[in-house]
Amino acid sequence: LQINKLESDIQRLNQSIEKQKNSEIQLRTQLSDLKNVRKDLEDLRAENVALQTKYESINIQRNRDKQRITDLEKNVNEEKQIKQRLELQIKTEKTLTKKLQDDLTKLNLIPLKNECTEQCIKRRRDQENETREMRKLLNDKDERIKLLDNEIKIFIRINLNIVNKKTMTNRRVKLLIPKDRGEFIPLFFTIFLICAYVIFELYVILPTIYHNIFTYKEIFHLIFGFYIIFNLIGNLCLCMITDTSIDTIICPVLLPSTIINPILKEKIQQDIIYYHCNWHYCHNCEINVPPRSQHCHLCKICILKRDHHCTFLGRCIGFRNIRYYICFLIWTWIGLVYCNILHMDYTYELVGTFSWGVMIACLFPFGAWLFGLVDHFSLLLSCICSTSIILNLYVLFLIIQQILLITNSQTWYEYNKNIHIYNIGKSFQSNLQLVFGKRWYLILFTPLISSQPYGDGMSYDMNKIETNNTQYNSTKRI
Structure with a gap:
């Protein structure tokens, strides 16, 4: 009888040991699942951090583009103002030269000395050189203004194309969905x-x-x-x-x-x-x-x-x-x-x-x-x-x-x-x-x-x- 009791106790102990082993196996699987979940969470956190950095970089680029547009517009306005000033100076010089020519024609004054004639010729040459330089500056300013305008137009077109593509894609996606709910079944x-x-x-x-x-x-x-x-x-x-x-x-x-x-x-x-x-x-x-x-x-x-x-x-x-x-x-x-x-x-x-x-x-x-x-x-x-x-x-x-x-x-x-x-x-x-x-x-x-x-x-x-x-x-x- 004692031997039978011992055998029954041994069987019970073996069963309890097997249950403990099964519970240990389940705990190990749960631990592995938890480790996988932790890895997934870490990956998701890393992805979120990467997305946040991308979003911040996109915002920084947008702000830079906006600042660039404002700077370009300021430069264009400054160039236009300089051009207007130069045009006014040229107009005043032209009016002065015309007045001098009119006065000379009215008085019929002819310089007698060679020095006076040479001085007048030098002044005219200097004035002509100044006018040529002013015209060159104006042409350079015009070219710069045209280049800046073209850059602004290209930049605006690129942004508009991006916006139009987004709006067109959103509109086409909306067109795929019927407006009436009853048409979902036949579709x-x-x-x-x-x-x-x-x-x-x-x-x-x-x-x-x-x-x-x-x-x-x-x-x-x-x-x-x-x-x-x-x-x-x-x-x-x-x-x-x-x-x-x-x-x-x-x-x-x-x-x-x-x-x-x-x-x-x-x-x-x-x-x-x-x-x-x-x-x-x-x-x-x-x-x-x-x-x-x-x-x-x-x-x-x-x-x-x-x-x-x-x-x-x-x-x-x-x-x-x-x-x-x-x-x-x-x-x-x-x-x-x-x-x-x-x-x-x-x-x-x-x-x-x-x-x-x-x-x-x-x-x-x-x-x-x-x-x-x-x-x-x-x-x-x-x-x-x-x-x-x-x-x-x-x-x-x-x-x-x-x-x-x-x-x-x-x-x-x-x-x-x-x-x-x-x-x-x-x-x-x-x-x-x-x-x-x-x-x-x-x-x-x-x-x-x-x-x-x-x-x-x-x-x-x-x-x-x-x-x-x-x-x-x-x-x-x-």
């Missing part, structure tokens, strides 16, 4: 769909088709796919960043005078008035607005040549960003067609044939899942296939709609209001140049090509109506 939906399709094609479709073998076909698919993604995301970002509001132009304070014939005013309809140009006043923005521009209640500003407000991008489509919007639609359609082709290869690789069950599962995935035709992974695959087909048709409809509006020289608002005054019978190529610019045939390849639209967004050509041997530019009051 997140578009970005989520793009990311989901890219991940699904790269990590599921291509490895199963090519069996993880790195061939030339897979390299071609990767290059072409990344080229589509680059154009799609580039046009999307530029469409959102590009500011197409009236803040980018200078609107006049007074509207131009109207041209209304009182005889014709009774004959025509009440909603049609013949204007010299279709400028109008926006009561929300409290500013005169050019023709074809409308106020957006979601963006809370007037848009130049407003077409519509895209909820999926959270941005208005207008004069400057319609090029990127249409290219975004075209590249999304190309990407969806490419995804559908890869999905067909993937289904053929898995199933082996294209049966009616496979087609029904791709078009109606939830119905096939309810009837037990597909499993969960096949349901996900069929959902992606069906959404790509539906989105493909929807984007194709939007592209055709925009092409028809471009051929008719209309916006979506003008199409709904049945306004045809801006369709002056130009060719399709000239209408493309009005929207996409002179390099319209290159913008589809990359969004980085610069091709500004024709015009300034404020003046447009319009049809003319002939009545009683007179011509008037016809517009509708908007």
